[in-house]
Amino acid sequence: MTDSSIFEDVREEIAYAFDNTVFFREHMQAGRLRPEDIKDPEDFRRIPPTSKVHYRRNFPAGVLAKGYTLTSPNVMRFQSSGTSGDRLNSAILSYDLARRQATGLGVNRRFDELWRPGGRPKICRFAPPNCSDVECATGFSSLADRTLPDGTLVLTVAHDLLATPEWQIVKALDEIEVYQPDLLVVDPTHFAFLTRWTRRLERKITSPRKLHIVCGYTLMTRVARRQIEEFVGQEVPIGDMIGMSELGYLGFECHHGRRHINNVDFYVEFIRDNKPVEKGEVGELYVTTIDDRLIPRIRYATGDHFTPLGNSCECGSDLPVVRIEGRATHMIRLQDDRIVTPGAVDSVVGDPPWMDLYQLEQDRTGTCTFRYVPNTRAQASDGAALQARLADALAPNNVRLEAMDYISCERSGKFQPCISRIPAEGSQ
């Protein structure tokens, strides 16, 4: 698809949103804009970005397009916990979700056999409980209670990952065995935890079908990835999904391990200081939906930051390649005004085999504490090199290392590898 043809799609989306949603019409009118004023990408950037706040405040009456209700056919409603409490009630058309998923997974040849004509993969989800829209954190729910209308089985998960009781882990493993999934959709930190327990219990995570793993919800650290790969082996395809509850698949990892952004179902911008960033610079992802008849979103500021790396990749996909940097609210702000993204922190940490989990926390004074859970391979001297790398990356701020056997999750059940109490400017 050419840039000009996709921009025509954007113009249609703007006109559709203007004609059919109360919120966007008022948003444009507040900026003294009409759809016909938007002729090219420069005009387009005159539209003030929209955000989660707008879509939360105006849902459903202001953002659902004329002709739809929350019970219209193919409308899937959900309530997401959001990140750091930035929650959202929203809805999505099931076929838009499928379309975006297909585009995303299309960059990875190892996932080709997942969808066969006439068939639908059996999906099992192991993710933070507030992301699941079903009561999965108590022992009362049955397998049937946790099966979503589309057939996805949500496994039982505790709110505080490292405090998960053994019965809950056994229940999850038993249910995977019974359900026989094709696809595990997991939070990587949660799934790495499950693999550690599975080894301890001398169990296996298998299916008579060919198993695939999609990771999402939070940043996939190299530490988590290494554990998952070691556990499932080379035969099981693993892909890192870039996604948001309200939008579905925004991108996916190709079979060469690079992340591609979906610029087929979305018009994407990477923005800093209200301007597009150059290749190799960090920018916030703004997306404009293409042909979303339910809740069209125009210049939707996702809060997620990426570094665009160009369009060429050995995998053959034309979708732009990006490096995931993380959310603004999780970025470390240094005294010299430099910002270190969660993605950059993960690069510094790397993949030390003696570590099972980590979390870097910056307190309000700016001091950083790197807490980690060592495993049985850890030696007394292991931390020194990491301490030096972190001190270098986070200078002039102080950083200290603490070995722990427990690190808590946020209340939603998500585990963030990088959190700051002094969020970067412009974060929401």
Added chain:
Amino acid sequence: MTVHNPWRDDFPALRREIDGQVISYLDNAATTLKPRPVIQAVTEYYETNGANIHRGKHRLSEEASDAYETSRTMIARYIGAAANEVVLVRNTSEALNLVASGLDLGPDAYVVGALDAHHSQILPWRRVGRLDLTRVDAHGRLDRDHFRTLLRGRPQVVALTHCSNVTGVIHPVEELISEVRAACDATIVLDAAQFLPHQRINVHALDVDFMAFSMHKMLGPTGVGCLFGQSELLAKLRPLSVGGGMVDWVDLDGSVDRRIPFKFEAGTPAIASVIGCAAAIRYLEVLDASKRHQHAEELCTALVGGAIARPGVRLIGPPNETDRIALVTLHLENGVPAGEVARMLSDSYGFMVRSGHMCAQPLVTELAGGETLRVGAYLYNDVAEIEGFYRALDELLSWMAPEMEMGANR
């Protein structure tokens, strides 16, 4: 939303906007917001004192002890009790557990309760005795014949609820207590957590043996529950917890408990919160009672009238304003999930209401069959807010109704 309310400005939390939207707090049966004097009292304690109470001889400790005991005295006066008849605990649940465990009932002790009780007036009794619950009718009024029948079983304890946190029904407690006294010699334990925030009680005139309530539901800070007990009954009650502060003497052979109410207050209490309770009582005492009563009636009329008037909603409770507080619980028809609606009422419209089983699952299951939505108003709310709430609910239900009922305007 335009509201004109003489008390609203005293509540700083109501000035808050979320996503640029003024909030309307209608979850008052769970807890009330705090007026500025209460917040100041708590802050002042931490800013100017911060010492522990009762066991210190220094100046700060004595000042803190004085302020703490002044609160107890004011709470006691508010309910017509003596100060030594008021035990300060964490909440109503702890107060009721203290009575249930402290009466030293035998394993077959027979206890009569009510179906519309909060879990905290059911589970402690189920743990210590054989509990029978008095039925309620379809509108949540007590089945008086059934109550009398149960009394013929000569219960050792009758656990009453003054006002249901689900239906808002105020039970005729004076009459019920008279019936109990005439029928048997049961200990009468009253849960007044929902009633006392709305109307005063004189415990001795009421002739109740024990009464529990929470200050946080009547403008006070969280972390303070109160147990009133007639002094001779309190003296016989066994403490729930033992340890520091509740004893006069400890040696290698034993210990001597302090006098009531202190023998029930082991450990360091929520000092700042208790001190804040005095400010809450002062705030309530100076309110114009007739103005407040009229205001509550207007809120109740708006809540009940609104529920009766609209389709898609079933009122769980009486379809009138007689003997009830300004609270309604609604069952949403057509399988509309109450929790999802509560989230959208909050995030899209700014109305904070509660959803679920309201810690009264047996009653909610019986009358509603599943989760409900509860709207509880208090003195800082206005009829305009209730009307706004119902408009928001109507709009949401129109978006969530089954497809065939979709409005022509969409």
